[in-house]
């Protein structure tokens with residue numbers, strides 16, 4: 072692999088996988104351009120080095136070509152941010168002429184890769200009652216045509232850059248398979264480099280004490296994350312809805328709080344490993360409870376293991392937040408993923424916002440702090456702290472898989 076910083080782009084065509092999967096409103100206007108802005112340093116680097124750009128991305132989850140998922144809707148914003156005009160290839164598989172005609176400094180965006188089933192390599196349009204044999208045959212067929220699809224994309228360019236961390240956990244044509252066509256000329260973009268370094272800073276090079284704060288709704292969606300982290304951290308704070316499964320597992324009364332009975336054995340196993348390894352597993356001790364799942368419900372604070380029937384835990388209470396703050400401020404490395412309450416409802420966002428504030432304070436005191444996941448990122452952004460933590464990850468799913476300890480296909484394809 073090569074490094075983007077030192078690669079000579081002069082006269083070269085670079086095909087760059089970005090994550091331009093931005094939210095659009097009903098008038099096809101971009102409502103949050105964070106993902107586009109995140110890729111701009113990489114794109115500008117190629118142009119400043121005398122190269123030309125072929126940009127490829129997906130947008131949404133189309134089942135085939137569909138105007139509402141067209142990348143044409145985002146071109147004007149890319150032009151604004153790059154400060155240059157951008158050409159558009161309306162079919163990502165028929166862009167040979169447009170790509171060949173590109174001169175240094177010019178930019179071409181390919182239409183949504185997912186208009187083709189080959190991008191993801193998953194069959195489409197299978198009858199609901201298709202037999203296992205038919206499913207198998209359809210899968211084999213799309214995997215076969217995926218090779219040609221990938222080869223066509225690769226034929227447009229001299230070098231390949233992957234800057235789409237948000238899809239790095241997918242082994243798709245444009246995120247992983249294409250890399251083999253550029254054995255000497257493949258590299259990470261700046262955003263990917265930043266994300267990889269941030270993850271290494273916590274998983275490989277953490278300064279201790281190392282604390283992970285894992286919140287969110289369900290243990291089941293973050294079980295592998297917890298299992299991996301409990302072997303690495305000094306403190307494991309488990310908050311939000313998933314905390315109640317742990318509290319119940321230890322005999323607590325959790326009323327109507329969210330929980331997963333079938334995950335109790337896993338919760339007990341994590342508690343056991345934490346004890347064995349001397350990890351401080353910190354659950355909520357005081358909870359803000361509500362008599363219905365609504366922002367305007369009646370609320371009170373109770374011990375987290377003594378929640379009355381008819382009431383449910385909605386947010387961390389002051390005693391929990393105080394204890395967690397102490398842990399956070401005495402840590403040198405902190406990883407945070409997931410809200411410690413029902414963050415979408417302002418009445419129950421306080422705990423999550425407090426964690427954001429604690430992380431900013433810890434960062435100012437010299438700790439390394441990494442934040443990922445939709446609600447946690449929203450909390451630091453809402454508090455104006457996005458620049459006051461060490462790193463805000465752009466890829467929720469990809470970051471979770473990385474902290475599960477998985478080798479992400481998009482990262483491995485460039486590195487190996």
Ligand code: AMP
Pocket residue numbers: 286287288289292310311312313329384385386408409410411412413414415444446
């Ligand atoms: P996740 O996608 O796993 O990070 O979970 C985020 C979701 O967890 C958000 O929608 C929160 O509302 C939800 N959540 C956090 N705490 C609770 C809780 N105590 N009860 C129910 N849902 C919660």
